[in-house]
Amino acid sequence: MSLRDPDAAPPDPSRRRPDAVEWLRSLFPDVRLPPQATDDDLRAALANGRLLCALLRRLLPGALLDDATSDNLGRFRAAVERMGVPSFSAYDLERGELSAVVTCVLALKDRFSSRLDEDHRSSTFLTRCDSEGGRRNMESKLQRVLSSPVMSEPYSPSFGAEVYSPSRVFQPKQGYSDLPGCKISDLMKSSSLERTACLLRKVIVEIERRISTQAGHIRNQNNLIKAREEKYLSRIRVLEALACGARGQTHVERDKLEGKGQLAEDDMARLMQYEEDLEKDDTVVRLTKEKDDMVRLWKDKEDIIRLMKEKEGMVNVKDVSVEDTQRATDESKRLTMEKENITKLLKEENVIRLMKEKEDKAAMKKDNVEDRKQATVEDADRSMEEKGDIIRLMKEKEDYSNTIMKLKQELQSLRSSHEESCKLLESKKGDVVKLLTDKEMNENIILKLKQELEATKKLHEAQSQQLETKAAKVSKELEQRIKEIELMLEDSTKRRIELEKSAESRIQFWKQKQIVVNKFVGLQIKNAQDLRLSSVSIRHEILNCQKRWFEELAGLGQNLKVVTNTAEKYHAALADNRKLFNEIQELKDMVFKDIQPLIRSVLDGYNVCIFAYGQTGSGKTYTMMGPENADEKEWGVNYRALNDLFNISHDRRDTIKYELGVQMVEIYNEQIRDLLGSGGSQKKYPSYSRPVSV
């Protein structure tokens, strides 16, 4: 913890923002913050709160407890408020004055800047000690220990020089003092439990060291107070002696004056007054007061010694409770009060004694006044000279009084400083009690860890025993296996020899077989050569055949060309025929007009025959019937003839009644077939020599 000199002058207000900016830049070199940053620059850098959170994480890992909140600024402000560092409002950072923010940053700097240096040294040490993956874990544990109340230094000027250094935590003591650094590193690497125990042991050592340092400080202060006390006691003794000497001398002078009886009445009265003044002089009172002061000093000393003893007792024995301390304090107060009462009584006794002495002296004075008057007159001249001596002594007395006043002031200042020391001791007492409770807690933790370590050790021993037995068993098995393997090796050697022998015989066999195969191969080569010759002749024959086939194919191609030409000619002829036939068909009304008188002669009783003749597909049926679904214009000769006959019979119906009958036959393959009769298709006529009537 950084300690600030309370007497140091406050920082220059104009330097506050640059100081804060410089510090932030030194901690976070990558942050976008120019050296001469303005308020706006600083506001922009700190606005989202990330830099502030990073700063707090760097200064005190684990300070940001409220991780559930996503508001970085809120987390930072809550953390600094918990730490007792002056905080600021969100408005200050957004739009308001930045002085509160700068104050907060500088307060953190004051508190943690020296710790950062130590952390740097600590991280260097840790890097040296442990380069494994567990180093981070170790660092975090160490940081937790460093940030615990046990390890935090009390904020006291007397401990300013005892700034905590993490490297001192690992400074071995007692059982580890003879271990080198690498050994400690090995210890730390050995296991996490041992490492934790080692770390806690070192923490305890550090706590003990601090307590002993505090005890040393208190002892030194006690010695200092004791030395001062002795010095002032000796001074008081000297002053007391001087005061007694001055009083005795005054008495002697007065006795001389009275004895001579040479002083006048007023001189006598002055002397009496002087004596009374002497009696009333506050020297005795002052001395008594100083004595009281001394008594108080003794009391304070005893308190300090008692506190020291209590603290040492607490440090060494560790079993003095707070209740015992309170009881001892009450006892001490009671003793002090009794002592004060005794001192008061003593003072009263002294006063009574002094008053008695004064009364005795006054009585003696009255008895001897007459004698003294005479003696005073005789010694009047000498008394004048001695009066000068008295004045000198009075001056000396005043000097002594001044000295006593100065000493008194010094005593007062000493007392105030002593009271401050007492207050400091009281505050330290609280710290020591806190340290002791922390120590007890740590001791409990260590005890638990020790127990765990013991349990782990036992488990480890049991496991190691199991492993040893297992290893012994495995070694036995391995020995047996080696023996078996040796036997197998012997067998394999024998087998190898046998195999070599059999291989030799087989080689002989294969050599003979090779000769036979060589002969067979020679024969096969010869056959292959013959086959090659025959294949050459066959190839020649195939080539000849191919040649012949190509010639035949060429002849066939020419024939095909002839056929194609013929077919083309045929198709052309067919088209010409069709053309001619169509021309003939166009002349078919014309045909019916030619045969119409012949057909009408049937009505006059004549037999008529219309006979179509031609090759197949030449259009005989078409000429006689016409096309299918033909209209009147397309009718063939038959339809036209019948239509004409029906029209004539219809025209002649008044005069002549005609009966018309139809018969259809087919002549095919020289057979006549009735097409309209039932089962006519089966009815065949033997010949068509008989005339057919239509």
Ligand SMILES: Nc1ncnc2c1ncn2[C@@H]1O[C@H](COP(=O)(O)OP(=O)(O)OP(=O)(O)O)[C@@H](O)[C@H]1O
């Ligand atoms: N003048 C024409 N105009 C159009 N098509 C025709 C003509 N003459 C014949 N045809 C057609 O030619 C084809 C053969 O004609 P059709 O049957 O009359 O010949 P066919 O001499 O009676 O044959 P078959 O002796 O084998 O009975 C038919 O499909 C017919 O329609």
